[in-house]
Amino acid sequence: MASTTKQDLLELGLKLLLTHGYADLGVATLLEQAGVPKGSFYHHFEGKEDFALQAIDLYMVGVQGALDAAFGDDGREPVEQIRHFFEMVAEGYKGDGYLGCLLGGLGQELSGISPAFRKKVEGCFNVIARRFEKALTIAKARGDLRAGVEPHDLADLLVNCWEGAALRSRLRRSPNPLNQMLDFYFAAVRS
Amino acid sequence: MASTTKQDLLELGLKLLLTHGYADLGVATLLEQAGVPKGSFYHHFEGKEDFALQAIDLYMVGVQGALDAAFGDDGREPVEQIRHFFEMVAEGYKGDGYLGCLLGGLGQELSGISPAFRKKVEGCFNVIARRFEKALTIAKARGDLRAGVEPHDLADLLVNCWEGAALRSRLRRSPNPLNQMLDFYFAAVRS
């Protein structure tokens, strides 16, 4: 049985990174709250950066789960699948107290300093956007979309605007920016 | 004549905060690059937080300038005034090497930690959004806008989506997310 210590640290790290961000979260604080000694931390992780990058990986496991759940549901039209995905994500935000998205948070804080984080976060956004693109391409073929829209750009746009709405949601501790963004987007996109 | 030292520090701080963010920018680093001794810093500012908050104020002076320039130009229709504003802002981003928006950066990093920053940044976004709202209200009265859109929500939406595009622009070091967002927004809004 693999040690649960590492997983515990990552799961706690997910929460702490969301509120504190990277720089403000001290390794000592993390370990104190986890009840784990320092030796364990540096046994499981190369260092703080490695830890945060693996926390992002864990965050993406959750995102992938939501993506699979949303796009595996054949009872919905493609556009509705996308909307459903965001509703699940928004539900998660609610559980955190509307602190926004970890990818957006770490991306903003660290993309000016660390190429590793910059590439990591950009890669994650790209994974998500490409999944949207797939659904949007199907939707377009079905005639669900307004003429002249490019699924590729439209998918990136969706991710970007969502992140902006998530930031505002974090500032206001409110879901309104999220819902308003989705309403606007889908009204503009649908045929 | 008021000391130029304080202004110098704030202007340099603007640049450094944009790339480094708050936590990663040491006071010592700032002072070293500015060629200013520590005594001066703590004479002009209460501390690091006060300094960063004043840097945001200086940032907003620039934003207000762009707002005034855009909306003072009577040769353009209201919707075009808004677009023009963002083109000026995007030009500024270009000069920085596409590092995004300072408000978005500090908002993300600090809104989970410091209520002072959270309120400050939210206040700045609100100032900008309300200016947009004014223009959108005029545009609506002129019949430039699609039916059923609310200038108030539409203005906030614009700010939020722009910030999301700015983050992606920072990750990619590219203006594309910014332009794509504007194209989409104005196509969806105009009648």
Place this chain on the structure above:
DNA sequence: TGACAATTAGACCAATCGGTCTAGTTTGCT
């Protein structure tokens, strides 16, 4: 010029940072 305030100058400080190191403990395999 004299005097007082504004500013500069930088040595200094306690606290905290991420990270290392060695010693002990537990685990799993043979």
Place this chain on the structure above:
DNA sequence: AGCAAACTAGACCGATTGGTCTAATTGTCA
């Protein structure tokens, strides 16, 4: 059982952090 690897435990470390303090300098107005 016996042994090696995985893991825990926490004292310890140099570097850096934001911030303080006193002294010297500069500017300003009477």
